[in-house]
Amino acid sequence: MSTHRRFVLAERPVMRAPRPSDFRIEEGPLPEPKAGEVLMRTVFLSLDPYMRGRISAVKSYAKSVEPGETMVGEAVGEVVASQAEGFRPGDLVRGHIGWQTHGILPAAQARRIVPAGFPLSYYLGVLGMPGRTAYFALLDIGQPKPGETVLVSAASGAVGQLVGQIAKIKGARAVGIAGGPDKIAYCREIGFDAAFDYKGKDDEALVKAVAETCPDGVDVYFDNVGGIIHDAAMANLNLRGRVIICGTISGYNRLEQPDIGRRHLRVMLVKRARMQGFLVGDYAARDAEFEADMPAWLKDGRIRYREDVVEGFERTPEAFAGLLEGRNFGKLVVRVGADPA
């Protein structure tokens, strides 16, 4: 494994779903770290919905990937060469090296993983960005109180499955929305009080399904999807309800066009609701809170966690396309290399 492979953006998908052919593999010799840098070998690569925004030219919170550039993303792996003080070959790290089999990281951007008995891939999920997203967005913006109802969309996904379980830990009722009977069964298995399948449901049926699964209304809606599922949640929102805008995946293939649909300004007013956008990077300074809770919850079984592991670096583009169609079941990661010895 001495060649370096990476995926670059070949073509920007505009107003359509991404296809595997939108990415192109490039090969070359292994890069060499300069002073202050490490070379990391990828073990797992994370695939996440936010990446769809990065290959769009629409202005967002981060720079777009240009055709010809390496596709962005976070990975976990081991240091194989180091020119940085404090890092040695064999050290476990995570970092934003993109879709690559190996990547150079400045020491300041290499986040060390201290082995604690968890699979390495967990640091891309429940112990990584999606875990922090579920934790801080639900607790800081959603602020669920015991007995309240927390509704979450994409409920079996990387973030959603954790949102439901954290809601339960905090004494709230958790209700999930997901696509297909297996995902619904999984939500129930990990402790959601109710869950329903959005597939095949029109606007009215969605409103009814939320009403049936949330008989006391929705106090916190954790929105990963936008679209008509958002509308169904808003139609059932309680007085002083909180709406967390964490993702809008239903519209990710048409970011170039305005999102036209029902507006809920009147609901916001009548219900004195609060809606807030969330980005996990804003919570870096509060990381100790997450570190104090999540590994312990995971260890004692209060949090269960499901991953969808795709084998083989070359399948990354195909797995990414599937993610945007909801074909994954649980947090999607790609196994790129063997676990460290």
Next chain:
Amino acid sequence: MSTHRRFVLAERPVMRAPRPSDFRIEEGPLPEPKAGEVLMRTVFLSLDPYMRGRISAVKSYAKSVEPGETMVGEAVGEVVASQAEGFRPGDLVRGHIGWQTHGILPAAQARRIVPAGFPLSYYLGVLGMPGRTAYFALLDIGQPKPGETVLVSAASGAVGQLVGQIAKIKGARAVGIAGGPDKIAYCREIGFDAAFDYKGKDDEALVKAVAETCPDGVDVYFDNVGGIIHDAAMANLNLRGRVIICGTISGYNRLEQPDIGRRHLRVMLVKRARMQGFLVGDYAARDAEFEADMPAWLKDGRIRYREDVVEGFERTPEAFAGLLEGRNFGKLVVRVGADPA
């Protein structure tokens, strides 16, 4: 003046602007207070946009007025007969007696006005509900910081004119949106840093006008109107912007239909914005904060205040119809009777 007159709802306007003929005047003998009640003679009656919602059958935060029932609203006046301990004829009070020349108030619902040198009508505006709305919504939800930009729609209205001036007191930059050159001139006169006329502007022109008057973007948008002015504000929202949903007057004549338009979920996420609905009744427990600030600001000239006084009870329905078309200039009140001696 010994007959009692009141307006009842004659016909519910559905999917159209209200017309004077939607209300019918009814006359009768003066009502008499029972034990624990006072009879109040109306001096000024308040007309406010929220009243449009009350004559719609659409479910809201308060019960709808039914045809044949007295139209709701707040008034100031004097007690002319009392069967309640602590109230005597001549006492000044405000209360929700509706569109009537005289009204019965249980003592618990009669709010005493202690004369402090202000016109009685002010207790329906700057020292009443609209004043508290501007104060609590801007300070508690908007939380403007020195140097930030506060944008407000319906900026010469009862609430808007105060929002701009409170923003200035707090060290923010105030920008107003209003309809017509006179209202724009008034905004500048009372201290807004900039203002523009929304009339005749389409979606794109509105976005551009906000960008031009808010060159550093919008930190707080105080929304009284909804619609495409809301869109223009959202298009210029800054990172961690706050959006106060206080009114949606642009849609008040079609509450029966879904409000279809641009959704801003992506803006909310990318900007980590916060949007919150406001209703003044939620702040009753914090009234001392308002009382400590607003009368003093008004006295020392830091707050200026413009009213639009319509003379004559019988013109109430016509004035109300005009309010929904933006024909008033400043806080709209109806003079129903003479000031107390």
